[in-house]
Amino acid sequence: MPAEKRGTFGYWRDPVFLLSLAIYVVNRLWIKPNLHTYSPFFHGHLNDSLTVPVALPIYLLVYRWIGLRPDDQPPRSWEIGCHLAVWCVFFKWFGPAILHHGVADPLDDCSMLAGGMVAWLLWQRGWLVKIPQAQKAKPLHGAA
């Protein structure tokens, strides 16, 4: 991807970010306080699956301000992968083992990975939709 291509990713105005943030807020303020029994999904896995779509746009915005990110393209697969690797180590090993905060559950890593993959598909939907359209397009030889 050429550095001069600016892109159109909205960071904090991105619809995937805003929708994920809304789900997180609803879960934290409304669903979790009203649950009378422990729910692994609402108390753990849902938050983990929202890590990439909620946190990554803010991280990338800061990198853009710093000057490390050359354009405003939607998050790339390697950007998501690098952050997932750091977060898995930090939240599931460093936090529980060193800081004694958080829980080391392999399912949480899977939730984070699944959320990251869904977010990547939604962020890349532009060219994912364009590929089938380009394959369907035929040259107009002989058109009147």
Add this chain to the structure above:
Amino acid sequence: MLPILPTGSAWMMLALKALAAMGFMAAANAVILYAC
């Protein structure tokens, strides 16, 4: 030196930016760990 490679000051600037990004990441990760 190849013209595509950054000069000494450019390396220094890149290192400073990387350091700033890592500092931000450490702080933001700590906020997420304790607040979310």
